[in-house]
Amino acid sequence: MTTTPASIAALYFDCWERKDFTDLAPHLSPDCTFTGVFGVAQGPDEFLRGLTGMAAGTDSLDVRKRISDKTDVITWFDLGMGGAPATAVANWTHVENGLITAVNVTFDPREILAASA
Template structure:
């Protein structure tokens, strides 16, 4: 596996999400990776990819506004449109260890997305 910077790994995460194809991302997930977000949690690569695939299936668009890196931590601020709802601002913190994603924490206000789905 070739060496990638934390920023490049975060870019890969969002590229795979936009393409709805996580083949390239799977190798970049730590065996004990953890996801925590508004709609749930996931532990390990299988749960992580299952959850992200579910999000991707309902995603209309992702527009990255800004990505900021500090060592092995990358924060991506983006607009997420899902289920016909207006785009929602989202913050995604990705922590990289040894070239693999170990932690992703996501926060946003889900009210518009929930209202669109009801």
């Protein structure tokens, strides 16, 4: 079973690329939160609904670097959405006892918003 923060973060991005979060769902804490540029989510249902929506609009996802310790993982990646040029994104995933408790994401959304206008 995938239990280290780094392996859970890798699973998160693998599921995103496959646009199927079935394997990720068991690794979400009942009180997990997501905070990002396009919104916030509380709990696994909202978390997965938001991530599924992002995945549906994703054209490309290229992980550049992942750094982790005992509870936290920072993943730096390029995200292509809606025909916009790839945008650099930082994703901070916090894991406790093998469960994602929080994900915080930041990036400059201007290219993505301009492409969707």
